[in-house]
Amino acid sequence: MLSTTLNRSGARIRTLTAAAALALLTVFLAPAAPADASAPLRQHAAARGKFIGAALATGPLSNETQYRTLAAGEFNQITAENAMKWDATEPSQGQFNFSGADAIMNFAQQNDQQVHGHTLVWHSQTPTWVQNLPATAMREAMRNHIDTVAGRYADNPALVSWDVVNEVFEENGSLRTSFWYNTLGQSYIADAFRYARAADPDARLCINDYNVEGINAKSTAMYNLVRSLRQQNVPVDCVGFQSHLAIQYGFPNDLQQNLQRFADLGVQVRITELDVRMQMPRDASKDATQATYYRNVVNACLAVTACAGVTIWGITDRHSWVPDTFPGEGAALIYNENYQTKPAYTAVHDALAGGTGNDTTPPTTPGTPAASGVTSSSASLSWAASTDSGGSGLAGYNVYREQGATDTLLGQSATNSTTLTGLTADTEYQVYVRARDGAGNLSTPSATVTFETSAGGGPGGPCTATGTIQTQWNNGYVVQPVTVTNTGSATLNGWTVTFTLPAGHTLAGSWNATLTTSGQTVTAKSVSYNGTLAPNAATSFGFQVNRPSGNTQTPSGYTCASP
Numbered sequence: 142m143l144s145t146t147l148n149r150s151g152a153r154i155r156t157l158t159a160a161a162a163l164a165l166l167t168v169f170l171a172p173a174a175p176a177d178a179s180a181p182l183r184q185h186a187a188a189r190g191k192f193i194g195a196a197l198a199t200g201p202l203s204n205e206t207q208y209r210t211l212a213a214g215e216f217n218q219i220t221a222e223n224a225m226k227w228d229a230t231e232p233s234q235g236q237f238n239f240s241g242a243d244a245i246m247n248f249a250q251q252n253d254q255q256v257h258g259h260t261l262v263w264h265s266q267t268p269t270w271v272q273n274l275p276a277t278a279m280r281e282a283m284r285n286h287i288d289t290v291a292g293r294y295a296d297n298p299a300l301v302s303w304d305v306v307n308e309v310f311e312e313n314g315s316l317r318t319s320f321w322y323n324t325l326g327q328s329y330i331a332d333a334f335r336y337a338r339a340a341d342p343d344a345r346l347c348i349n350d351y352n353v354e355g356i357n358a359k360s361t362a363m364y365n366l367v368r369s370l371r372q373q374n375v376p377v378d379c380v381g382f383q384s385h386l387a388i389q390y391g392f393p394n395d396l397q398q399n400l401q402r403f404a405d406l407g408v409q410v411r412i413t414e415l416d417v418r419m420q421m422p423r424d425a426s427k428d429a430t431q432a433t434y435y436r437n438v439v440n441a442c443l444a445v446t447a448c449a450g451v452t453i454w455g456i457t458d459r460h461s462w463v464p465d466t467f468p469g470e471g472a473a474l475i476y477n478e479n480y481q482t483k484p485a486y487t488a489v490h491d492a493l494a495g496g497t498g499n500d501t502t503p504p505t506t507p508g509t510p511a512a513s514g515v516t517s518s519s520a521s522l523s524w525a526a527s528t529d530s531g532g533s534g535l536a537g538y539n540v541y542r543e544q545g546a547t548d549t550l551l552g553q554s555a556t557n558s559t560t561l562t563g564l565t566a567d568t569e570y571q572v573y574v575r576a577r578d579g580a581g582n583l584s585t586p587s588a589t590v591t592f593e594t595s596a597g598g599g600p601g602g603p604c605t606a607t608g609t610i611q612t613q614w615n616n617g618y619v620v621q622p623v624t625v626t627n628t629g630s631a632t633l634n635g636w637t638v639t640f641t642l643p644a645g646h647t648l649a650g651s652w653n654a655t656l657t658t659s660g661q662t663v664t665a666k667s668v669s670y671n672g673t674l675a676p677n678a679a680t681s682f683g684f685q686v687n688r689p690s691g692n693t694q695t696p697s698g699y700t701c702a703s704p
């Protein structure tokens with residue numbers, strides 16, 4: 142943030158006319174037009190050296206022709222959505238049932254597809270007979286299960302990889318206190334990988350989780366675990382990023398960077414369960430945002446050599462886990478419930494087709510941003526969305542501060558809104574946005590909006606505090622970092638940050654500061670090792686919050702004082 146500077150060019154359109162607004166709407170409602178409608182996704186993916194996959198459910202696979210046709214024709218990789226899980230394969234001890242798993246394997250072989258096995262060791266969908274075993278028997282049941290299930294397909298060339306352990310972390314990065322952990326301790330993870338290697342020496346062995354797409358407490362814990370397991374020669378070959386995204390929670394803009402840091406550990410990375418849900422009902426604008434999310438995930442994988450490919454968690458909105466788990470949300474996949482392609486299909490298609498080479502057409506000009514929620518250090522902006530017709534698709538927006546000849550890039554957003562943080566207190570900002578497409582073309586700038594941050598600092602200050610939402614889920618989120626900066630000319634000896642939690646939100650943990658609450662007001666005080674701040678120096682702390690299911694609010698009003 143606040144680092145890159147760019148020269149601005151192009152004409153400035155200061156207002157969004159009604160005619161322009163109508164044109165935007167018309168483009169949104171136009172049917173999706175793929176760059177090369179005839180070639181299926183798998184053909185483009187293969188040409189890029191990647192897989193494009195789908196999770197398949199055995200019911201529609203045997204009952205629905207359209208499902209089978211798309212599964213075979215569009216995808217060169219498949220994952221069993223449920224058929225290889227423990228409750229399906231070993232419902233009672235030693236009694237194995239491979240009917241569903243074999244159906245998936247046979248389909249893959251008939252259609253020249255690779256299979257990712259999902260999943261050997263998980264806390265969910267595991268029968269109670271496993272959960273109630275004492276330690277020695279539980280470890281032996283795990284070994285026998287891995288040996289039998291992974292062993293069954295070890296000589297089958299279609300089976301290329303396994304999720305050995307799934308979802309072993311809590312949101313704050315500690316190990317999940319599942320029955321596995323509670324009975325066996327952390328060692329069950331290394332044991333599972335060793336048993337899997339013994340059962341299938343050729344399969345890539347993966348650890349898989351959700352809410353690890355961006356750089357956050359959970360993904361960093363996963364990073365540290367993978368690094369330490371590999372240092373101990375535990376056979377971890379691959380990391381799966383589930384990527385169950387939701388347009389109302391924002392896109393993890395550091396996805397590519399996060400994939401790359403894992404790749405740099407020497408493991409393969411893969412997007413294992415991609416879907417992008419929305420609050421129902423669907424509309425053209427939500428579909429367009431969803432398409433941008435899909436495009437950006439595919440592009441992130443394309444940009445990282447060690448990323449093997451992208452698996453979408455289903456084919457059609459007719460069969461998706463989302464509405465059952467998140468009431469009121471849905472439409473998360475790339476085909477609608479009638480097997481028609483959605484803009485998300487076009488986005489995946491065009492990203493894989495690499496249609497960026499000859500796209501020189503920039504997106505349309507975004508609407509004038511509207512500013513709200515302005516504090517001493519942050520401001521929320523939203524604007525009318527752009528569209529892109531050049532083939533590479535809309536990738537997102539750059540937000541700039543108008544500063545004469547050389548403007549400052551304040552931030553980037555995948556969607557037509559963002560919250561700027563790290564602003565200077567008591568300062569006027571003139572801000573505009575430019576849309577960006579997949580080929581890097583920038584639209585002409587929007588008109589500017591002007592706002593002024595409020596006075597910051599406090600007794601003994603001055604300092605500023607800005608909080609960044611690192612990850613959020615249906616009923617909670619992590620704010621990390623809250624950056625505390627000494628904006629004065631003298632060294633600070635201790636600092637105090639206050640902020641407000643929305644009604645119904647409660648603190649669930651914190652680090653690198655001492656937090657106390659009074660009603661919804663939280664006071665965070667520096668600890669022994671981060672209270673001394675030289676002029677311009679910054680430090681940070683973080684915290685986690687529980688909130689009511691479905692509530693999407695986040696804290697506000699960060700202020701800093703010293704001491």
Ligand code: G2I
Nearest residue numbers: 222223259265266307351383385414454461462466
């Ligand atoms: O929850 C979404 C995914 C998160 N990562 C791991 C994945 O394995 C998980 O997949 C979902 C399936 O998409 C659902 O289809 O896992 C769920 C179970 O935790 C699956 O739901 C289950 C239902 O809960 C059961 O009632 C049902 O019998 O599907 C079963 C088979 O239809």
